[in-house]
Amino acid sequence: MRTALGVVGTLLAWYALAFVPPAAVAIAVGEPPWPFLVTGSAVALTGLALRRLTGPRPPLGVREGFLVVVAVWLLAPAFGAVPFLLGDVPQLDRPADAWFEAMSGFTATGATVVTDLDALGTDMLFWRQLSHWLGGAGIIVLALAVLPRLRIGGRELLRSELPGPVEIETLGETVRGTARRLWKVYLAVTAAGVLALAALGWAGLDRRMGLFEAFSYATSAVSLGGFAPHDDSARGLAPVTQWVLCGLMAVAGVNLLQLYRLAALRQVRAAARDEELRTYAVLLVVASGVVAAELWAAGDAGGAGALRHGAFQAVSVMTTTGFATVDWAVWGTVATLTLLALMFVGACAGSASGSVKVVRHLVLLRFTRRELEQAVHPDAVLPVRVSGRVIGARVLRSVLLFALLYLLVLAVGTFCLTLDAGTATGAGAGGDGVFTALGAAAACLGNVGPAFGELGPSGSYAPLGAVSKVVLGALMLLGRIEIVPLAVLLRRGYWRA
Secondary structure (H helix, E strand, O other): OHHHHHHHHHHHHHHHHHHHHHHHHHHHOOOOOHHHHHHHHHHHHHHHHHHHHHOOOOOOOHHHHHHHHHHHHHHHHHHHOHHHHHOOOHHHOOHHHHHHHHHHHHOOOOOOOOOOHHHOOHHHHHHHHHHHHHHHHOHHHHHHHHOHHHOOOHHHHHHHHOOOOOOOHHHOOOHHHHHHHHHHHHHHHHHHHHHHHHHHHHOOOOOOOOHHHHHHHHHHHHOOOOOOOOOOOOOOOOHHHHHHHHHHHHHHOOOHHHHHHHHOOOOHHHHHOOHHHHHHHHHHHHHHHHHHHHHHHHOOOOOHHHHHHHHHHHHHHHOOOOOOOOOHHHOOHHHHHHHHHHOOOOOOOOOOOOOOOHHHHHHHHHHHHHHHHHHHOOOOOOOOEEOOEEOOHHHHHHHHHHHHHHHHHHHHHHHHHHHOOOOOOOOOOHHHHHHHHHHHHHHHHOOOOOOOHHHOOOOOOOOOOHHHHHHHHHHHHHHHHOOHHHHHHOOHHHHHO
């Protein structure tokens, strides 16, 4: 416990620096910077106090790593909501709303309770986007990249933080070196995205794309978050800009380790042999074609428009970004169910994506096929393989456990939302209300953001009651940390040992 609190204190001390850029932006645009300076000071003092109170500590282990991950992802949104409350933002002046927005930002979900983004100051919009970007990279990965003192035990933190069953040992001798490489990839993709989008504005191809808009859309796309600086998400952008965003989301959905191998080590053959990457690419193409065909057949769009909107929405939902070029809440049943199914797919493990992840689906399919084969040939030895590697029993158990917990949490979340009859969604009355609750739970647990009905891309989560917002915020958190760390902490045996 003492070790975990000490590491949390160190991470909070570094997290305090995140409040400096929005304070600088506030000064630049003539807004008061004190909400960010006060919050940053409180975060720094809390972190330094935890470090001093814990004193000398033993090395960080796996058990403490679970506690650190959960504590940081609880504290970061809690402190991140304070500037909204101190800044006198009318749409975020209630604690539940401010916490929901901050949780959505740091978990890179993209669900919002703000109904008029133009009414927010540039400093608050910048803070929303920055929370997305930091959350997408992972606060703990960021800290590992700059804190030499976390070299001991840091591997447990990195393994707990990177979503999905990924391998981290092959990128460096130390976890600090691995984290730095991941951070460089994240920075490079972000910089490339900002420059590409800004160039469209400079060239006159999209006059709406200024430097701030380029920063906002790029950080959201790279973090697979979905926050936008305007109420219409990506609907008002030029077609060429939407295509660039679509490609940026698709790249950001690739495992960061694979991106490093491709860009820095030029290991093209190794990446081509990666079964998850190949499956991810195939699913994006197939899903884009299916949604485009549905749009064309239903008459919602035609020709190039159907292809663009279909590809954009399929990539956006499957990578759990949540950007929208059209309001998919008004689509027909088949298209709606297709997007709902994509919410359960996710991108590659080791990316900022939420949901189940492609590699877990591969493992589950191979496991199911193996069990069916052994039902016919009980004496056959049939190992489960992905990318030529044998998946051990421990990994199989973890994947099965995650899948069961994911479905259980989704069911409980949907049930709680349905019971909260005080919301404006009608959840709790009839089949439409249950489907809306299911869509909202799936969108928040999968870190997608927009759902269906009034909670779709053209709406917001503002009409929901405080209970529903807390439930959905908890689902965002569980989706970001992938359920297991919190489930471990809730066991009495964890605290007794």
